Amino acid sequence: MNKIMECVPNFSEGRDKEKIEKIVDCFRGKDNVKLLDYSNDEDHNRLVVTVVGEPKPLRDAVLEAIGKAVQLIDLNKHSGQHPRMGAVDVVPFIPIKNTTTEEAVALSKEVAAQVAERYGVPVFLYEKSATAPHRENLAAIRKGEFEGMAEKIKQPEWKPDFGPAERHPTAGTVAIGARMPLVAYNVNLNTADLSIADAIAKKVRFLGGGLRFCKAMGVELKDRGIVQVSMNLTDFTRTAVYRAHEMVRMEAQRYGVSVVGAEVIGLVPMKALIDCAEYYLGIENFSMDQVLESRIME
C-alpha cells in the first residue's frame, strides 16, 4: 500500500456476536484494506473497529459496513453506558502514510454524501471536516443522543451537512470527519497526591492555556500509590509527545515531585516516538524515509 488512511468507525452494537461479525466481515478479504483490530464492549454496547487501507478501497469497505450496521441495528432498542446518537455513531478518517489531512477531509465528505444518498442517514461533518466551529467537537454534536436528536436536528444550527433534517427512524444520525491520530500518553509522578496531578494537568492542557493539542487530567494509580497526568495528544505532529512530557516535568518541579515513568496506551504511529528520539538525541536532517519499515510499507 502506497497511500494509507486509517478509519476507526464506532458501531452501536457490543453484545450480539452475530451482528458484530457481519459488520466486521465488510473489512475482511478486501484488496488493500487491512483490518487491524476490533473490540466490542458489552457495558458500552459498542463496537470499535480499526482498519487501514488505500483511500478508495477503504472508503468502499467503510460504506459497506455502514450499510450493514444501518440494516442490523435499531437504536430504539439500544441501551449502554456510552453516549451514542446512531447505529453508526462516529466515523473518523486519519491520514497515516503519504496522505494529508486535506485528503482525509475530502474522503470523509465523499463517504458522508454517500451515506446520506444510499442509506438516508443524516450526517454531521466533525473535527477537521466540520463546516462550523460549533460542530468540531463530537460531544457537542452528540449531546442529547439518539433520543434528543429527533428534535435537535430540526434546529437551524443543527441542520445536518448531508441528508434529511430528520433523524433516521432506527439508525439515528452519524458524525463523519477527519482527525489526526490520537496518542494516549501518561506521565507518572512519585506522589500519591492526586491534587498535584490535577494541577499539572490543568496547566499543560489546551483548556488551561497549555499546549494546543493536549487534553489532560489527573489519575490515581492506587495499587502503586502514585498518580499520573493522563493525556490525549490530538495532533502529535504539532504538539509533540516530548514537549508534553517535558512540560509535565517542568510543572512537577514546583511541587518537589519527579517524573518516574510514562506509558503509551494502545496504538501509536511510529513517527510520534521517532520524533522524540530525534529531539533527545539532537539528530539533524533526519527523514522518515530512512526508517527501514517505511520503505518496506511502500
Place this chain on the structure above:
Amino acid sequence: MNKIMECVPNFSEGRDKEKIEKIVDCFRGKDNVKLLDYSNDEDHNRLVVTVVGEPKPLRDAVLEAIGKAVQLIDLNKHSGQHPRMGAVDVVPFIPIKNTTTEEAVALSKEVAAQVAERYGVPVFLYEKSATAPHRENLAAIRKGEFEGMAEKIKQPEWKPDFGPAERHPTAGTVAIGARMPLVAYNVNLNTADLSIADAIAKKVRFLGGGLRFCKAMGVELKDRGIVQVSMNLTDFTRTAVYRAHEMVRMEAQRYGVSVVGAEVIGLVPMKALIDCAEYYLGIENFSMDQVLESRIME
C-alpha cells in the same frame, strides 16, 4: 509479509549497466520479495542491493541472483577500489521482523549449501554463521582477495564451509552469513580538534574496551569547522543507540566539549530509534506491537 528477512548482497560489478540490471531483475516481480534499493559504484566497481522478503521467496531470489552474477562476472577481469574475493563478494542475511538471528543463520547456511551445489562456488560462513572465531570477520576471510584466494583456500584453516577447496576460476569465493542490522550513527562535537573525536572514539568502541557492538572513529567536518565521533553499531538490540550517544557525551565532558547534534546515515530499523524514545521518556511496558506500522506490516 508476516516474517521479514533482509539481504544485502554485494556483487563485483559496478560499471556495466546491462549486467547490473540483469542481476537486479532477479529481485523484481517476485511475490513477497521487495527490492528496497540498489546502488552501483564505478570506482569501487561494485553493486550493493538491499532487498527484504519472506524467508523462502527471499532465499530463492538471492540464489537466482547469485547464479546470474556467477554467469556474468569474471573476477580475472575485475578491478576496483573496493576489496573483493568473488563475483558475489558477500551475502548477509539480517532478521527484521518476526525472525530471529537463529533463523537468519539457518537461512544463510541453506543458501550457502545451494551456492556450492548449484554453482560450484566455495562458501565461507561469516559473522553469526561462522564456524570458527577466526572466520567471523569478513575482512579476515577476504584478506588476499580473489588473486590471493587461489592459494589461501588450500590452507586447512581456510577450507571453505561448503563447496570445493578450490577457488572458482571466474567467480572466486563468497562469504555468506547472518548479521544484525547495522546502524550508522554520528555524534557531532563543538570543537575543530580531531584528536578529541579520535580519543573519544577509542574509548567508546569495543576495540578500546568500550561498548561491545560499537566501532568508532573520529571524523572532521571541515565545512562546519567541527568534528564528529562516527560510529557503526553492529547490534543495536544490545548496544543501544542512546547508550553510545550518552557515552560520547560523558567522555566529551573531560575535554570541555559538548555534543551539538547527531546524524543517522542511511537506513535504520524503527526499533533502534523507538528504543531511544522509550529510554529518554522512561516509558514502561511498551511493546512494538503498539506501533501502528508494525500492525500494518503484519
